[in-house]
Amino acid sequence: DGQGPVYKRVLLKISGEALMGGLAYGIDPEMVDRVAGEIESVSKAGTEVCLVIGGGNIFRGISAAAAGMERATGDYMGMLATVMNSLAMQSALERRNIQTRVLSALPIAAVCEPYIRRRAMRHMEKGRVVIFAAGTGNPFFTTDTAAALRASEMGCDALLKATKVDGVYDADPMKVPTATRYERLSYMDVLTRDLKVMDASAISLARENEIPILVFSIHNNGAFAEVVHARGRYTIIT
Ligand code: UDP
Numbered sequence: 124d125g126q127g128p129v130y131k132r133v134l135l136k137i138s139g140e141a142l143m144g145g146l147a148y149g150i151d152p153e154m155v156d157r158v159a160g161e162i163e164s165v166s167k168a169g170t171e172v173c174l175v176i177g178g179g180n181i182f183r184g185i186s187a188a189a190a191g192m193e194r195a196t197g198d199y200m201g202m203l204a205t206v207m208n209s210l211a212m213q214s215a216l217e218r219r220n221i222q223t224r225v226l227s228a229l230p231i232a233a234v235c236e237p238y239i240r241r242r243a244m245r246h247m248e249k250g251r252v253v254i255f256a257a258g259t260g261n262p263f264f265t266t267d268t269a270a271a272l273r274a275s276e277m278g279c280d281a282l283l284k285a286t287k288v289d290g291v292y293d294a295d296p297m298k299v300p301t302a303t304r305y306e307r308l309s310y311m312d313v314l315t316r317d318l319k320v321m322d323a324s325a326i327s328l329a330r331e332n333e334i335p336i337l338v339f340s341i342h343n344n345g346a347f348a349e350v351v352h353a354r355g356r357y358t359i360i361t
Pocket residue numbers: 137138139140176177178179180182183184185197198199200201202204205257258259260261262263264265266267269
């Protein structure tokens with residue numbers, strides 16, 4: 124009837140910056156709680172939700188490398204930052220009585236479960252929210268690539284990329300008032316026009332596994348639920 128959710132299982136990618144809210148650095152508890160609310164409404168409506176959270180609000184490997192640290196070391200620090208963000212999100216979800224598991228690509232046994240694909244599947248089937256921490260577990264990758272990888276492994280119907288704006292534009296809408304939003308793009312459009320959506324390895328992986336990418340704004344209240352119902356404003360990449 125067009126009323127129910129369109130997607131049965133989705134992966135939501137949130138950047139670390141999104142969790143900063145109004146702060147200049149770190150985690151804004153109010154923002155984390157708002158995102159938890161968005162996830163709660165989607166999960167309660169019957170869509171299985173998993174998450175990949177970035178770490179850019181705390182640490183970026185590339186900036187550490189620029190300052191003279193070995194790139195791989197900086198990247199491991201970046202991955203650890205995503206674990207902190209994941210724990211903050213888990214705690215906000217659990218305050219809302221949403222069962223949540225953090226599965227880390229880098230095993231940190233005292234803190235969370237290690238990432239085991241079949242275990243993650245089982246959690247999802249039980250309706251638990253699964254947070255994939257520590258990216259891919261490998262340096263020289265990003266959490267965007269981790270999002271495309273986990274979405275492929277979990278058999279997600281869609282990868283939802285939360286950004287500051289409500290889709291992909293032909294110019295930066297924050298700077299160019301005449302910038303127009305694309306309703307639909309192909310993976311190839313994104314790659315060949317070098318549109319800043321996700322990095323190329325993430326786009327290629329989604330393309331290979333035919334997972335649509337939906338770009339939307341996490342700053343609009345209720346937007347996550349809207350997109351899962353194929354309503355509201357977003358750009359779909361197929
Ligand atoms: N990172 C990594 N491998 C991964 C995912 C992340 O090395 O598979 C590191 C990398 O240094 C990156 C940092 O973790 O800069 C934070 O992740 P990202 O930049 O993707 O976070 P976001 O921009 O989404 O906040």
